[in-house]
Amino acid sequence: MQDLSQAPNSALEAALAELEPLFGTRLSRAVALREQHARDMSWHVAPLPDAVVFVQSTAEVQAVMRICHRHAVPVIAFGAGSSLEGHIHAPKGGISLDLSGMNRILQLNAEDLDVTVEAGVTREALNAHLRDTGLFFPIDPGANATLGGMAATRASGTNAVRYGTMATNVLALEVVLPDGRLIRTGTRARKSAAGYDLTHLFVGSEGTLGVITAVTLRLYGIPETISAAVCAFDSLEGAVQTTILAIQIGIPMARIELLDEVQIAAVNQDSGLGLPEAATLFLEFHGSPEGVAEQVRLFGELAEANGGQGFRWATATEERTALWKARHHALFAAKGLRPGCEVFISDVCVPISAMAGAIVEVQRDIRDNGLTAPILGHVGDGNFHVLFLMDPADADEIARIKAVNGRMIDRALAVGGTCTGEHGVGVGKKAYLRKEQGEAVDLMAAIKAAIDPSGIMNPGKIFDPLP
Structure with a gap:
């Protein structure tokens, strides 16, 4: 510090x-x-x-x-x-x-499938409150984050392939501006053509424009049937190709997560799952019993054709919870591969057709540079994360990590991707945002200057002030 x-x-x-x-x-x-x-x-x-x-x-x-x-x-x-x-x-x-401390549920409208909460309510607390209503809020970034923070960083997660991200699930906001004025953006209506879309200006603004104090969110009915499974593949390309085909034919997977063989080894060590150390998909299907059965059948046929080694099912609630807990603890599991290390975390997002190539290339770069870096990703939307394990005292290793990370981002941008799918820009991706967005960053800075002319809101994040 x-x-x-x-x-x-x-x-x-x-x-x-x-x-x-x-x-x-x-x-x-x-x-x-x-x-x-x-x-x-x-x-x-x-x-x-x-x-x-x-x-x-x-x-x-x-x-x-x-x-x-x-x-x-x-x-x-x-x-x-x-x-x-x-x-x-x-x-x-x-x-x-x-x-x-701003952790109150302000208004639940079950019939309209929406809820308004204060910014400090966590996603787990919200879902605990909703448990007896038959509704849930699906955005699940892994951490038990606050919903105000999730809106500010435009969070995503394992359910995004079916339910979208915070950007698609925030209906309205209450925001305190830098000078203390209070504004409300959006309404509980499901669509509007009234003026600028200020709600989505503040969603993803990372606290640089104002303080989000309340959020109105979409809710969803808890599915009648939920089935989860893991499936190992002969190759990473086979796992990604299966996902691409499943999306193209319209199989509505709720979750589809990719873990490479290094991350699977870490998960096995941490959670005792005993999975084959191979590129593996973690899957979840939501719907009616008949609908889920059909989704499973179709996906199984695609997996088999692309080197899938068969499903390992987690049918009971406890088994599903254990499976997804292991996935969400991937960061801590990765640290176990190299005790005492720190983790340099990065993410990119690419069109899903480019995902296999992007991951294979960064895996090669990791090996060529003598690094250890498990990879996992939300394969259904082309977003993947690299967990570079590093010794913070080893300047040469940090330099190699930064170089590999930079090349990974450059390759993502070259195929029409983005420098960050869900982590946000913060201080770590500022230079890459400029590479990706060009002069549009100057427009962002101009908006920032108009709303926060004194530059007091979370300074130093996303971009540097205009000269």
Whole structure:
């Protein structure tokens, strides 16, 4: 951790002098808390905020923003700290605004299949609340992230192939702007032609335009039948080709995840699954009993034709939970391959027809550079992750990792892909965003400057300010 606070001391102290009477013990300058609120799941060096403020209402968020805006003190919204590209780091110091106490379910409209929640509600807490309604919220990035944070980073996950991402499941937002004004974007209606789509301007803005304080989300009925399985393949190309064909003929898989042989070895070691160490698909099918049976039959035929080694089923709820828990713990399992290591995590997304080639090429590059890096991906939408295991004290190894990562991103861009499918830009993908979007980044910076002219909202993320 590094304390790189750059906020002018007089301005910071003036802001804190106004905040302390309002928040009392809910404002802290303790180093341990500041470190906790600067640390996410990424490998990036984590500069610390100057203080942490725990808010419990939208009105309190407005109060913080008015004071910080007046004194030009940076504000970094904090949810669960599960981001992957340094989103919550504080390169200019300032205030870490902890929204975890804003954890109320505000309005459930079961008949309309929507719910409005405060930003600090986690996805697991929401689904626990919905359990007796027959409804669920499907976006599952793995971590028990807050829904405000998931909206801010345009999160995705294992269910995206069927249910979409946060971008398609956020109907409306409540947002506090940098100067403390409160706006509401969108409505509970399923479509609108009224003005600019401000909801989706803030979804994915990574806290650089305002603080999301409430989110209205689409809900879905819990499927009558859920079946999960794993299927190993003779080759990675066979696994991806099976997926492509399944999507082309319209098999509505709910989840279809690819783990390469290195990641399977890690999962076996961590979870004791005993799977063949080969490219493997983790699958889940949702629907009626008859519909699921037909999906399974069709997918099985495609898998067999492409080197699939047969399904291993997880039929009971406990077995399915264990299977997906193993998948979601892939990062921690990977660390077990090299105890004491840190993980440099990266992701790209490509058209699914290019996915097999993209993964094979990065696997070759990993081997040629003497690295250990399991690969897993949401193969149904062309998004895959590389978990580079690294010694943070080995400058040569870090340089090789960065070079391999850069070539992987360049290849993704060359086939019409993106530098990040779901991790976001944060501090880690800024240079690659410029490669991908070109002059459009200047338009993003102009929008940022118009909404946040003082540059206090999560500075240093996505792109650098306009000169």
